[in-house]
Amino acid sequence: MLLRFQALSVHLLTASGAVFAMLAMLAAVEEKWSLMFLWLVVAFAVDGIDGPLARKYHVKVNAPQFDGVLLDLIIDYLTYVFIPAYALFKSGLLPGWTGWFAIIVITFASAMYFADTRMKTKDNSFSGFPGCWNMLVLVLFATQPNFWVTTFIVAALAVAMFLPLKFIHPVRTARWRAVSLPMALAWTVFAGWAAWVDFYPNSWAHWGLVATSIYLMLAGVAQQVFPPRKA
Numbered sequence: 001m002l003l004r005f006q007a008l009s010v011h012l013l014t015a016s017g018a019v020f021a022m023l024a025m026l027a028a029v030e031e032k033w034s035l036m037f038l039w040l041v042v043a044f045a046v047d048g049i050d051g052p053l054a055r056k057y058h059v060k061v062n063a064p065q066f067d068g069v070l071l072d073l074i075i076d077y078l079t080y081v082f083i084p085a086y087a088l089f090k091s092g093l094l095p096g097w098t099g100w101f102a103i104i105v106i107t108f109a110s111a112m113y114f115a116d117t118r119m120k121t122k123d124n125s126f127s128g129f130p131g132c133w134n135m136l137v138l139v140l141f142a143t144q145p146n147f148w149v150t151t152f153i154v155a156a157l158a159v160a161m162f163l164p165l166k167f168i169h170p171v172r173t174a175r176w177r178a179v180s181l182p183m184a185l186a187w188t189v190f191a192g193w194a195a196w197v198d199f200y201p202n203s204w205a206h207w208g209l210v211a212t213s214i215y216l217m218l219a220g221v222a223q224q225v226f227p228p229r230k231a
């Protein structure tokens with residue numbers, strides 16, 4: 001009975017991401033971008049812990065009436081894709097046709113990627129950019145690059161979703177996890193702080209965001225370039 005309750009509680013924790021997504025969307029509609037990102041950071045943190053808990057309490061065995069993978073994908077599409085794309089469009093970071101280009105490319109490519117059965121690699125990494133647009137858009141809000149740079153980054157990552165490039169999962173990819181997991185935790189802290197201070201231009205959190213984002217973006221590719229030595 002206890003195991004069933006614990007497993008069901010994990011599903012309820014995952015489902016709470018939908019509530020945080022709605023709160024983020026309400027903030028986005030009112031163009032309260034810092035508040036929106038704070039809710040998305042909370043959702044990101046929940047997404048980071050519910051997976052390990054699901055495996056610990058064997059939710060597929062102890063609470064099989066709910067499909068945790070499907071539930072997670074639904075919420076991830078809202079928090080990782082849909083809301084960040086809306087923010088990028090409405091914020092003015094991409095004026096004119098570039099905004100329309102971004103929301104069409106991000107939502108369409110991500111829908112196809114999330115349905116791709118080849119999404120995961122054998123070492124529990126992602127094959128192709130895993131649609132973490134929430135992370136990218138938050139960094140763009142913090143750094144405010146030229147709109148041409150932003151458009152190029154969006155286009156390049158949309159293409160990268162379907163290229164044989166590896167992107168690590170900070171929790172599940174075993175190789176370099178001792179570095180990757182602290183990097184992901186640090187990114188979460190930097191993201192929360194940047195949003196808390198309303199993306200103040202001189203905030204030290206921006207440098208931390210850029211540094212941790214570069215690692216999380218390129219660590220998987222680096223593992224492909226430098227494969228582990230055979231014993």
